[in-house]
Amino acid sequence: MVHQYKLNGYNIVLDTCSGAVHVVDEVAYDVIAMFKDRTSDEIIADLLTKYADRPDVTAEELRLCIEDVDSLVQTGQLYTEDNFEDMAGRFKERSGNVVKALCLHVAHTCNLNCSYCFASQGKYHGDRAIMSYEVGKRALDFLVENSGSRTNLEVDFFGGEPLMNWDVVKQLVEYARSIEKEKGKNFRFTLTTNGVLIDQEVIDFANREMSNVVLSLDGRREIHDATRVDYAGRGSYDRIVPKFRSMVEARGNRDYYMRGTFTHANPDFTEDVFHMADLGFTELSMEPVVCAPGDPAALTPEDIEIVKEQYEILAKDMIRRRREGKPITFYHYMIDLDGGPCVYKRISGCGSGTEYMAVTPWGDLYPCHQFVGEEEYKLGNIWDGVTNEALREEFRSCNAYARPDCKDCWAKLYCSGGCAANAYHAAGTIRGIYEPGCELFRKRIECAIMIKASEAEDQNLE
Amino acid sequence: MERIKTLKTRNLCESAKNGGCGECQTSCQSACKTSCGVANQKCENTNK
Numbered sequence: 165m166v167h168q169y170k171l172n173g174y175n176i177v178l179d180t181c182s183g184a185v186h187v188v189d190e191v192a193y194d195v196i197a198m199f200k201d202r203t204s205d206e207i208i209a210d211l212l213t214k215y216a217d218r219p220d221v222t223a224e225e226l227r228l229c230i231e232d233v234d235s236l237v238q239t240g241q242l243y244t245e246d247n248f249e250d251m252a253g254r255f256k257e258r259s260g261n262v263v264k265a266l267c268l269h270v271a272h273t274c275n276l277n278c279s280y281c282f283a284s285q286g287k288y289h290g291d292r293a294i295m296s297y298e299v300g301k302r303a304l305d306f307l308v309e310n311s312g313s314r315t316n317l318e319v320d321f322f323g324g325e326p327l328m329n330w331d332v333v334k335q336l337v338e339y340a341r342s343i344e345k346e347k348g349k350n351f352r353f354t355l356t357t358n359g360v361l362i363d364q365e366v367i368d369f370a371n372r373e374m375s376n377v378v379l380s381l382d383g384r385r386e387i388h389d390a391t392r393v394d395y396a397g398r399g400s401y402d403r404i405v406p407k408f409r410s411m412v413e414a415r416g417n418r419d420y421y422m423r424g425t426f427t428h429a430n431p432d433f434t435e436d437v438f439h440m441a442d443l444g445f446t447e448l449s450m451e452p453v454v455c456a457p458g459d460p461a462a463l464t465p466e467d468i469e470i471v472k473e474q475y476e477i478l479a480k481d482m483i484r485r486r487r488e489g490k491p492i493t494f495y496h497y498m499i500d501l502d503g504g505p506c507v508y509k510r511i512s513g514c515g516s517g518t519e520y521m522a523v524t525p526w527g528d529l530y531p532c533h534q535f536v537g538e539e540e541y542k543l544g545n546i547w548d549g550v551t552n553e554a555l556r557e558e559f560r561s562c563n564a565y566a567r568p569d570c571k572d573c574w575a576k577l578y579c580s581g582g583c584a585a586n587a588y589h590a591a592g593t594i595r596g597i598y599e600p601g602c603e604l605f606r607k608r609i610e611c612a613i614m615i616k617a618s619e620a621e622d623q624n625l626e
Numbered sequence: 627m628e629r630i631k632t633l634k635t636r637n638l639c640e641s642a643k644n645g646g647c648g649e650c651q652t653s654c655q656s657a658c659k660t661s662c663g664v665a666n667q668k669c670e671n672t673n674k
Contacts, residue, residue, distance in 0.1 A: 506636075
């Protein structure tokens with residue numbers, strides 16, 4: 165399967181199954197488009213007519229170009245056959261029941277009252293709750309016990325607002341560190357916070373222990389404060405931005421992300437990304453809101469078109485910033501073409517419900533944080549393990565090739581079929597898709613690869 | 627190739643031979659977390 169597109173002056177050809185990326189001139193672009201359905205003579209005749217005003221486009225030149233395209237096909241870099249379907253489920257089968265990542269819901273409560281919150285102000289449509297140390301400790305033991313030979317274990321302190329249960333977070337980190345050597349494990353912690361309770365002690369601890377911190381900021385003050393308000397209705401921007409700055413400044417080279425949400429109110433979200441860059445942050449992420457279609461915050465079909473244009477604006481501006489020596493990172497444009505994951509990972513996806521699970525404050529297990537509160541998606545608990553085997557099997561067998569809608573999609577090995585929870589909420593089944601999300605994902609990948617093309621071009625010019 | 631520049635990429639077909647160690651970061655594609663497509667992760671296979 166081949167995907168061709170033109171963006172920002174680049175003609176780009178993706179070979180889905182080999183992962184090859186070709187940047188071509190317009191003549192080769194046309195040759196590749198015609199290669200499968202036309203003979204060499206037909207291609208030459210057509211293109212001699214099309215490029216009649218181009219002295220460089222001769223029959224001989226076109227024949228050479230066709231030979232080049234043919235050699236890419238012969239060497240498995242173009243029109244590579246899709247032979248992955250048979251191995252689609254094998255990786256997850258081979259992994260057995262290994263669990264390697266937990267999302268710990270340490271606080272089902274929040275000190276902000278954001279109107280768009282997918283987790284209903286941190287309560288996940290239930291009662292407010294805080295995870296005890298005993299539950300958290302058992303969750304870590306469950307993770308170690310079920311991690312098999314995996315060395316790297318990930319734990320995300322999530323909420324609600326995890327800093328509302330900070331003492332337990334610190335105790336759990338301390339406990340994990342106390343056992344990791346003996347157990348042969350390496351814990352990687354992430355903290356996702358709205359920033360309200362950040363102080364110097366939090367900064368010092370998080371910068372020492374957290375592999376990554378995700379800091380929630382929606383960009384411009386007026387955008388942020390329209391939704392991210394406290395229970396008195398006051399915006400949080402002025403309270404949190406100085407704290408985020410202190411934390412990031414002290415963080416050195418360790419990972420962090422400023423993470424914003426855009427809604428129907430700001431489909432022009434690049435202004436918010438640029439605002440965060442103006443504040444001095446360089447590691448940035450803005451995500452489309454997750455909510456029901458009728459919600460006032462939900463993106464409309466018109467918004468989706470605006471957002472797609474915005475992604476292009478952002479990509480072009482990032483190239484400009486890089487060339488000026490002031491680069492920013494946009495999470496969705498990070499793509500590792502050379503050192504990225506193997507095809508097993510690309511087929512099998514996020515691992516929700518198998519190697520990745522969410523733990524509620526009272527110790528129940530769900531396939532991921534987005535399923536918490538959906539009773540029929542309860543997998544089991546941290547004491548008895550997974551008891552709903554049928555549900556685990558449903559998730560285990562779900563991959564890029566298990567979703568009929570993904571069959572002919574060029575992006576399936578970049579997204580692995582997408583988010584199971586989004587699919588469930590949009591289509592009623594984890595084997596469905598959330599098409600507006602797919603549309604945006606494809607645009608992001610096109611932009612991300614275009615940026616890579618620009619980097620390669622600049623390196624060749626140096 | 628005059629008209630075609632190929633970027634350096636990992637060959638996915640080749641990666642089928644010794645991939646699947648499972649040590650790479652868990653990818654969450656849900657937009658309510660900072661979602662990452664699987665393609666933006668680093669491979670952590672020490673035996674590839």
